Amino acid sequence: MLLLILKIILYDMKKALLVIGERKISKGRSLDPSCNAFIKHINGCADKGFEIFVVNYKDVFANKLPRIKNSHLTIMLFFPFQYWNKNIEVYNRDSRVYGDKKFGPKFEQYFQKLDKIIMKKYIGKKIEYVNPPKVSILDRDKEASKIFFKKHNIPTPRRYDVKSLKDIKQLIERGVSLYIKPRFGSMGKGISFLSNGLLMTNFFYQKGKVVSHPYDYHWRLYEITKESDRNKFLKILISRGFVFEETIDPPIHKGRKSDFRVYCIYGEIS
Numbered sequence: 317m318l319l320l321i322l323k324i325i326l327y328d329m330k331k332a333l334l335v336i337g338e339r340k341i342s343k344g345r346s347l348d349p350s351c352n353a354f355i356k357h358i359n360g361c362a363d364k365g366f367e368i369f370v371v372n373y374k375d376v377f378a379n380k381l382p383r384i385k386n387s388h389l390t391i392m393l394f395f396p397f398q399y400w401n402k403n404i405e406v407y408n409r410d411s412r413v414y415g416d417k418k419f420g421p422k423f424e425q426y427f428q429k430l431d432k433i434i435m436k437k438y439i440g441k442k443i444e445y446v447n448p449p450k451v452s453i454l455d456r457d458k459e460a461s462k463i464f465f466k467k468h469n470i471p472t473p474r475r476y477d478v479k480s481l482k483d484i485k486q487l488i489e490r491g492v493s494l495y496i497k498p499r500f501g502s503m504g505k506g507i508s509f510l511s512n513g514l515l516m517t518n519f520f521y522q523k524g525k526v527v528s529h530p531y532d533y534h535w536r537l538y539e540i541t542k543e544s545d546r547n548k549f550l551k552i553l554i555s556r557g558f559v560f561e562e563t564i565d566p567p568i569h570k571g572r573k574s575d576f577r578v579y580c581i582y583g584e585i586s
Contacts (some may be wrong), residue, residue, distance in 0.1 A: 332367040332386040333358065336430075337394030339372055351394040373399060376430060381437045389438055392446045399426055407528055413519065414506040414528035415498020417557035423500065424453045456500050458559050478560040481547055488512050493563040496553055505535050508553065509563070515539065515546045526552050 335358065337351030358368050369382045373396045404419050412418045427449035435443070445451075454460055465472045476494070478484055487494065488510070496517075498506040506528070508517035518535035520527035526549060529535055540546050566573040578585055
């Protein structure tokens with residue numbers, strides 16, 4: 317996928333490419349393997365007449381963006397891991413849980429500020445983003461994404477306006493099963509499944525508190541069996557602005573449940 321994006325960029329861009337991401341940091345550790353893999357590929361294009369620049373996000377906010385001579389600039393944004401890990405996905409400052417409504421505003425403000433800095437620095441240039449800041453914001457917000465999809469006639473699972481345990485009980489009595497998702501998040505983290513008499517989640521639930529895993533992988537589902545615990549758990553998710561959606565039956569391929577990830581690059585499905 318990275319190679320496909322690179323080919324499209326190099327075909328369409330006008331001599332200058334600015335990559336903003338998290339490069340290798342201290343002791344050789346890589347925060348973002350995708351970003352570094354992409355940089356490795358574009359380095360091989362430097363001798364073909366393209367202006368290529370790579371900076372960290374901290375360079376942007378420190379006003380250390382490179383001077384670019386060309387009048388056309390294509391910008392590729394990767395995920396701001398350092399900012400996210402330091403300012404958003406943190407659990408020792410308050411009672412937030414992964415992906416709750418506190419995650420969104422800071423992420424939005426970060427990319428809005430980034431966009432203003434870039435536009436001011438390169439005023440007068442024709443700037444084209446591969447993935448614009450406003451799209452990066454939209455991508456992390458499931459609620460805003462659903463509104464966008466609906467506006468463009470793209471079908472999505474039905475969302476239920478759940479405000480209380482009573483609302484959930486009424487849905488379950490009607491035979492509805494639910495996926496409960498954090499509004500702001502990715503990678504399947506913080507997902508719960510609710511059906512009649514069954515609640516599965518990949519959060520920890522301990523002593524009346526929802527506890528988030530301190531790492532990205534191995535969020536495994538387990539069942540919350542006690543009704544009193546289920547009710548307390550669901551109340552917390554409701555209060556944190558989680559999204560309640562109807563379940564859909566996944567396609568079965570060779571006897572296994574599957575899903576499909578579709579990438580849209582420059583308005584084209586790839």
